[in-house]
Amino acid sequence: MTVEVRGEQLGPTEKIILDADILERPRISMVRDTLNRLLKNKVATVSAIYIIALAVAAIIAPLITPYGRDEPNFQSTRETPSAEHFFGSDKLGRDIFTRIIFGSRVSLGVAFIGSFTAMLIGVTYGAISGYFGGWVDDLMMRFVDLMFGFPTLLFIILMMLIIPPNSSTGLIMVGLFVALGLVSWLNVARLVRGQFLSMREKEFVEAAVALGASPFRIMSRHLLPNTIGPIVIWLTLSIPGLILVESTLSFIGLGVKPPVPSWGGMLAEGWRAMRTLPHLALAPGIAITLTMIAFNFFGDGLRDALDPMMRGRE
Amino acid sequence: MFTFIVNRLVRSIIVIFLISVVTFTFMQLVPGGPFGSDAGGRPRAPEIQRRLEAEYGLDRPPVEQYITYMTKLVFQFDFGPSLRQIDFTVNQLLFGYDFWDDPLNTPVMISAQLGLLSFFIAVGVGIPLGVVSALYRNKLPDHAAMLVTTLGISIPNFVLGLLMILLFSLTLHWLPVYGWGDSWKQMVMPVITLGTGGMAFIARLTRASVLETLGQDYIRTARAKGLKERFVLARHALPNSLIPVITVLGPLLAAWLTGTFFVELIFAIPGIGKFFITAVTDRDYSLIMGTILIYSSVLVIANLVVDILYGVLDPRIRY
Numbered sequence A: 001m002t003v004e005v006r007g008e009q010l011g012p013t014e015k016i017i018l019d020a021d022i023l024e025r026p027r028i029s030m031v032r033d034t035l036n037r038l039l040k041n042k043v044a045t046v047s048a049i050y051i052i053a054l055a056v057a058a059i060i061a062p063l064i065t066p067y068g069r070d071e072p073n074f075q076s077t078r079e080t081p082s083a084e085h086f087f088g089s090d091k092l093g094r095d096i097f098t099r100i101i102f103g104s105r106v107s108l109g110v111a112f113i114g115s116f117t118a119m120l121i122g123v124t125y126g127a128i129s130g131y132f133g134g135w136v137d138d139l140m141m142r143f144v145d146l147m148f149g150f151p152t153l154l155f156i157i158l159m160m161l162i163i164p165p166n167s168s169t170g171l172i173m174v175g176l177f178v179a180l181g182l183v184s185w186l187n188v189a190r191l192v193r194g195q196f197l198s199m200r201e202k203e204f205v206e207a208a209v210a211l212g213a214s215p216f217r218i219m220s221r222h223l224l225p226n227t228i229g230p231i232v233i234w235l236t237l238s239i240p241g242l243i244l245v246e247s248t249l250s251f252i253g254l255g256v257k258p259p260v261p262s263w264g265g266m267l268a269e270g271w272r273a274m275r276t277l278p279h280l281a282l283a284p285g286i287a288i289t290l291t292m293i294a295f296n297f298f299g300d301g302l303r304d305a306l307d308p309m310m311r312g313r314e
Numbered sequence B: 001m002f003t004f005i006v007n008r009l010v011r012s013i014i015v016i017f018l019i020s021v022v023t024f025t026f027m028q029l030v031p032g033g034p035f036g037s038d039a040g041g042r043p044r045a046p047e048i049q050r051r052l053e054a055e056y057g058l059d060r061p062p063v064e065q066y067i068t069y070m071t072k073l074v075f076q077f078d079f080g081p082s083l084r085q086i087d088f089t090v091n092q093l094l095f096g097y098d099f100w101d102d103p104l105n106t107p108v109m110i111s112a113q114l115g116l117l118s119f120f121i122a123v124g125v126g127i128p129l130g131v132v133s134a135l136y137r138n139k140l141p142d143h144a145a146m147l148v149t150t151l152g153i154s155i156p157n158f159v160l161g162l163l164m165i166l167l168f169s170l171t172l173h174w175l176p177v178y179g180w181g182d183s184w185k186q187m188v189m190p191v192i193t194l195g196t197g198g199m200a201f202i203a204r205l206t207r208a209s210v211l212e213t214l215g216q217d218y219i220r221t222a223r224a225k226g227l228k229e230r231f232v233l234a235r236h237a238l239p240n241s242l243i244p245v246i247t248v249l250g251p252l253l254a255a256w257l258t259g260t261f262f263v264e265l266i267f268a269i270p271g272i273g274k275f276f277i278t279a280v281t282d283r284d285y286s287l288i289m290g291t292i293l294i295y296s297s298v299l300v301i302a303n304l305v306v307d308i309l310y311g312v313l314d315p316r317i318r319y
Helices: A012-023 A030-040 A042-059 A096-132 A134-148 A152-162 A169-184 A186-199 A203-210 A215-226 A228-252 A263-273 A278-306 B002-029 B046-055 B062-076 B090-095 B107-135 B140-154 B157-171 B185-214 B217-224 B229-257 B261-266 B275-281 B285-313
Strands: none
Touching: A030 A042, A030 A278, A042 A096, A042 A278, A096 A134, A096 A169, A096 A186, A096 A215, A096 A228, A096 A263, A096 A278, A134 A186, A134 B002, A152 A169, A152 A228, A152 B002, A152 B275, A152 B285, A169 A186, A169 A228, A186 A215, A186 A228, A203 A215, A215 A228, A228 A263, A228 A278, A263 A278, A263 B157, A278 B140, A278 B157, B002 B062, B002 B285, B062 B285, B090 B107, B090 B285, B107 B140, B107 B185, B107 B229, B107 B261, B140 B185, B157 B185, B157 B261, B185 B229, B185 B261, B217 B229, B229 B285, B275 B285
């Protein structure tokens, strides 16, 4: 191939230099690069927009909802969806749309903070286990295996029962964060431990040790940044799981207490009237499903964007 | 192989023992008891509550309670009386009045049937779907399959169950709303409800694993020596790519065999799934122990089977 520059025919040597010039593109950060790739994925972008819109709606809920959260209206009870009540109204005449938006506060809040709690526990645990290896690792991983032997939901329920039944919504929410965090960290601990175990033998760690870096510094400055990708992917994909658990708990009656709305609680109220008023159960059911779909699509897109080599794989 | 199995069984018994200790400790930590008003029962006079607790041995020190309970369980296979469903023993609640009289109609076996059927459907559809999806990577069948499986893992089973009841029972009147064991029609919706999520999960995992395997050197070697593509897949790619898949099948099967709360609740199936939740909210200590120990025993056995299957799929794995 010959390249023409400013009308001049170039010789072979000059051409090689030119190719090298082409190879040097403007530098972009990893975040920028990931974002570029993510934006090319339409499904993931739409999902991200949905998630952001829902999060914003949850935060500014009182500004955008047409009625008060618990505002009863006995003139219009059990209405089917209409222009006044987008998703209909329940047996007390409360607006379902309004309650769905307020309910997203509980679902999203618990899922986000619960996942972060789990991430903090799991990353710390996995990092220590993987970095120190040997008997420490053996013992710590045995414990993880033991934890895997419990039915997760039952464990969460046991923990939720420790909270007195008449507690405030705030305390129940904190209980949910802690309970979900305490059972959901196992997978991320295994993930981080595996990564650390393989990386600590690499040259850059050896170099850091030789320079006299402390174990904490090596873990936080050298190993952790190299594990951020898988952790973020795990985080995104664990959120829909926790949304599901939160709805399940509210469905059983162990989540936030009425009249505070949550999607699972609304579903539990609605499903017994399936035959006559299906919208009561359908509205929260669809809200849960759509949100989980959005997080799953976004998580898949993020994985592809963060790790182009693995594109399209799990 | 034999020593491996014995070894694993011994370790499993230790794990189950530890799980029983942790469960018991947790139960002691949870405030309220089966006879108090915390668990939703009616308030009782303190003397009556004390008499009831003495009757069931709950006034003894925890360690003594644990030893008494476990001794009866190990030597007589007796899970004790249910503390909340008075006049029932836990054995009756879980295994029916007379297990051998009509084994298929006992709560454990009803849950097991539902779980096993769903498992076969999930594996039978999920694995082929994943393989097809991997072979047609980034083509239409792959995109279609990935859309279906993402929906499948996203839709909670209680929502799927309700949607199906609404469509097939209340609108089209094709299938009965509830029940189990009278006709095959009753099984269709519960099995689909339970199986869909697992099917989608298995399909995605299979797809990822097959793609990973197809990139390996030995696949190129197999192709290079002129093997038919069908043979490369069946003989070289599939067995190796199934290893990560069967790893997750163990816990999945264990969870499904021991009953699932929502599917049994929605379709009014008399299995044992509901006890996993009601036992805890009721503080029915003996029933909690019963359900957890059944679950962890099934889990341990399922994982053992998975480990044995590894050796079948990959002859390099020796015990």
